[in-house]
Amino acid sequence: MKNNHSCQAGPAAAEQSAVAHESCASGFTRMRSKLSFDRLVEMGAKMGLENPLFVCHDRAAKATTLVSGKEYLNFSTYDYLGINAHPEITEAVTKAASVFGTSAGASRLVGGERPPHRELEQAMADLYEVEDCIAYVSGHATNVSTLGFLFGPRDAIFHDGLAHNSLVQGSRLSGAARYSYAHNDCDALEEMLKTRRSEHKRAVIVTEGLFSMDGNIPDLPRIIELKKKYDCMLLVDEAHSLGVLGKTGRGVREYYGIKPTDVDMWMSTLSKAMCGCGGFIAGSRELVEFLKYGSPGFVFSVGMPPVIAAACSKALEIMLREPQRVHKLQQITRFFLEYAKSKGLDTGAAQGYAIVPVMVGDSMVAGFLSAALFKRGIYVMPVTFPAVKEGTARLRFFLSAAHQEEHIRKTLDAVAEELPKAQAIVEKYQREHQDEAQTDEKSCMK
Numbered sequence: 518m519k520n521n522h523s524c525q526a527g528p529a530a531a532e533q534s535a536v537a538h539e540s541c542a543s544g545f546t547r548m549r550s551k552l553s554f555d556r557l558v559e560m561g562a563k564m565g566l567e568n569p570l571f572v573c574h575d576r577a578a579k580a581t582t583l584v585s586g587k588e589y590l591n592f593s594t595y596d597y598l599g600i601n602a603h604p605e606i607t608e609a610v611t612k613a614a615s616v617f618g619t620s621a622g623a624s625r626l627v628g629g630e631r632p633p634h635r636e637l638e639q640a641m642a643d644l645y646e647v648e649d650c651i652a653y654v655s656g657h658a659t660n661v662s663t664l665g666f667l668f669g670p671r672d673a674i675f676h677d678g679l680a681h682n683s684l685v686q687g688s689r690l691s692g693a694a695r696y697s698y699a700h701n702d703c704d705a706l707e708e709m710l711k712t713r714r715s716e717h718k719r720a721v722i723v724t725e726g727l728f729s730m731d732g733n734i735p736d737l738p739r740i741i742e743l744k745k746k747y748d749c750m751l752l753v754d755e756a757h758s759l760g761v762l763g764k765t766g767r768g769v770r771e772y773y774g775i776k777p778t779d780v781d782m783w784m785s786t787l788s789k790a791m792c793g794c795g796g797f798i799a800g801s802r803e804l805v806e807f808l809k810y811g812s813p814g815f816v817f818s819v820g821m822p823p824v825i826a827a828a829c830s831k832a833l834e835i836m837l838r839e840p841q842r843v844h845k846l847q848q849i850t851r852f853f854l855e856y857a858k859s860k861g862l863d864t865g866a867a868q869g870y871a872i873v874p875v876m877v878g879d880s881m882v883a884g885f886l887s888a889a890l891f892k893r894g895i896y897v898m899p900v901t902f903p904a905v906k907e908g909t910a911r912l913r914f915f916l917s918a919a920h921q922e923e924h925i926r927k928t929l930d931a932v933a934e935e936l937p938k939a940q941a942i943v944e945k946y947q948r949e950h951q952d953e954a955q956t957d958e959k960s961c962m963k
């Protein structure tokens with residue numbers, strides 16, 4: 518697996534670690550071979566494809582990025598509002614660092630808080646018009662720890678089939694019965710609630726506000742109806758909708774005009790439109806207090822670095838002050854959809870909000886297409902099984918308010934040209950290696 522663009526300590530370091538892996542029978546080399554990412558990269562390497570993962574950037578990734586001194590159009594990071602490295606954010610971070618340093622030093626429960634923590638939480642509670650908010654040091658841990666802590670074996674968690682890994686992991690950790698309903702299918706959800714809800718003490722429905730794989734939006738008003746009808750709580754993960762949906766970026770709540778308290782837990786990460794890292798749960802004071810005293814990912818983990826809290830507060834301030842960024846993001850995504858359609862490209866279920874897949878089907882075709890685009894100065898990642906179902910591999914484009922129409926034209930023209938070439942490479946390889954595959958199959962059946 519070679520990758521000429523990852524941030525390595527030098528060729529010697531890479532060689533040494535490879536030797537260490539090979540010589541250690543109890544190491545992880547064999548276990549790694551089971552990872553689907555690795556299998557894909559290995560398969561790609563056999564077919565002459567360079568590893569597209571762990572690319573090392575020379576500066577902040579924005580609408581464009583710099584890799585090994587070369588500029589690329591960037592569609593692989595989530596700077597939705599185009600404010601990563603914004604001078605006001607950098608200034609806020611510098612000021613906070615000079616007063617508070619870079620670490621919270623301990624869990625906030627025992628090591629105490631810094632003003633940026635509470636300022637950020639208050640601002641998020643105000644944004645969602647709920648009583649309070651708790652910020653965790655990681656977005657992934659927010660979901661794992663919140664669901665894992667709040668629910669137990671007598672409870673049930675009903676989640677969308679495409680819910681993010683952190684939501685699924687949290688559900689598993691809780692020990693609650695876990696019911697995954699077909700993606701965005703409220704009839705399927707209702708069917709499950711009808712047959713299963715009464716078997717459990719408490720129940721929660723879990724959805725995303727904007728789905729990260731397809732760029733589509735759930736029917737939240739209907740989910741709220743179901744939550745009320747079947748006496749459930751509701752958690753909405755706003756990771757990709759905060760800063761993206763609604764006239765002012767207030768997310769799926771603003772998009773539909775939802776009453777804030779109709780959702781029990783407004784969750785979001787801070788790593789996307791908010792240009793930081795971490796996550797939060799906004800909701801009732803009682804819920805937030807309970808999490809603050811009990812949720813392991815908060816109680817037993819260091820507080821978010823105050824500099825990051827300061828960065829996120831400033832990002833939120835910019836979002837609210839400059840709604841034109843949200844409008845621009847929505848406009849450029851619509852343009853992307855229209856232009857893709859005019860080129861005959863399939864954008865799946867995308868609705869025109871920051872995330873647009875270009876459907877490719879085969880995982881290796883997606884890999885080759887991504888590599889060909891990289892050579893042409895376009896950085897966009899393939900998404901393959903197991904992140905999405907087999908046969909639904911795609912290139913996933915994250916758009917930013919900083920993208921321009923000419924960026925989109927250049928990119929989609931290149932996609933339309935390179936897609937048939939990538940398909941041809943994979944088909945040729947499959948034809949040439951058909952015999953090998955059949956021999957492998959036979960030996961497996963013996």
Ligand SMILES: Cc1ncc(COP(=O)(O)O)c(C=O)c1O
Pocket residue numbers: 655656657658660681683725729754756757786787788789794795796
């Ligand atoms: C829907 C969703 N929830 C949670 C997370 C985890 O957030 P983070 O990457 O900030 O830890 C992600 C990450 O991409 C996500 O897409």
